[in-house]
Amino acid sequence: MARGNAFVATADNPSAVYYNPAGLTQNPGQQLRATVYDVSVQSDYHNATSSASMDDSYKAVPQFFYSYKPDASPWAFGLGVYAPFGLSTEWAPDSPLRTFALKNKQTYVSYNLSAAYSVSSTLSVGAGLTYNRVTTDLSRAIGVFGPTDHFRFKGDGHAVGYNLGVLWKPAAEHSFGISYQAHTSVKMNGTTDTIPLVSGEPSTATFEFPDVLIMGYSYRPTPQWNLEVNLDWTNWDRLNTVTIDKASGAVPLAFNWQSGFFYEFGVTRYLTSNWNVSAGYLYTENSVPDSTYTPAVPDANRNFYSFGVGYTSGNIGANIAWHHAESGARTVTGSPPSLIGATADGIYQNSIDALSLSLEWRF
Secondary structure (H helix, E strand, O other), rough: OOOOOOOOOOOOOOOOOHOOOOHHHHHOOEEEEEEEEEEEEEEEEEEEOOOOEEEOOEEEEEEEEEEEEEEOOOEEEEEEEEEEEEEEEEEEOOOOOOOOEEEOOOOOEOOOEEEEEEEEOOOEEEEEEEEEEEEEEEOOOOOOOOOOEEEEEEEEEEEEEEEEEEEEEEEEOOOEEEEOOOOEEEEEEEEEEEEEOOEEEEEEEHHHHHHHEEEEEOOOOOOOOEEEEEEEOOHHOOOOOOEEOOOOOOEEEEOOOOOOOEEEEEEHHHEEEEEEEEEEEEEEEOOOOHHHOOOOOOOOOOEEEEEEEEEOOEEEEEEEEEEEEEEEEEEEEOOOOOOOOOOOOOOOEEEEEEEEEEEEEEO
């Protein structure tokens, strides 16, 4: 995080399970890393006649990684539990955007079992098998039956996926990494409430999650410096229209998201054998078009700025990182109307603040 997520060509701690499983061959013995990522997403909306602000409470997202490399073995293994995707937004019940979004939450948790192999002293390959558990809770007001009417879909599902990685270090100064995360299709079973008409109606819906390809290059002019640049392609083109199927009639949710690139740059300076500092920059492209825009997902082009400090003492280590993202003002026009003819058109000012704390133990 402190390096602007530019890590695929470094991948030298147990989080390689996610970033690049081939990097597990760099971690001798057994290593354990636990992280808490605390994030706040802010969105302020206004048009010519009204305004609203999204709840910006901090949400904690835990992660866990473990790696094991036997002595003198070309093999290494890893285990990870993490959330590669997620959503948690909330607009007030009296917001002018209530017919588009109230409280929405989606958690995507991956359980990843990985293995890596050193093909040679300079080349490693890795792969992971993932079991992915997804829960969804989406709600909005209907706007035609009174002030407390609402539509809500709540469900859960699972899918199996995989990720792959390659790490090539032709020289001490240079390292190249590539990783691929396969897409998943998750059928969710749950219930739909259409209040005041129907409550607890059995329903199903299938959500598509993207495949992700990341390529990176790390340059170490001296052992005290590590500079890395990554290009991340996330294929959100897979998410089009999600249909909630139920006995009283299907409800289509049009997303039609677009694929986009993340441009990542990070630098780490090792000050002593105990301390290091990192900084990073990340630019993310907007994936949500105006034609299907929903304030439940206030996406936009964003600039991320990050900084972090790490410390090790013997077999124990700790890292703290912070990042801040600004998108500038996004003007939405041509968004789809609700049942009462309202639209989400207007100006959105979005930002993100997050703090991350990681603890490591080597044994």
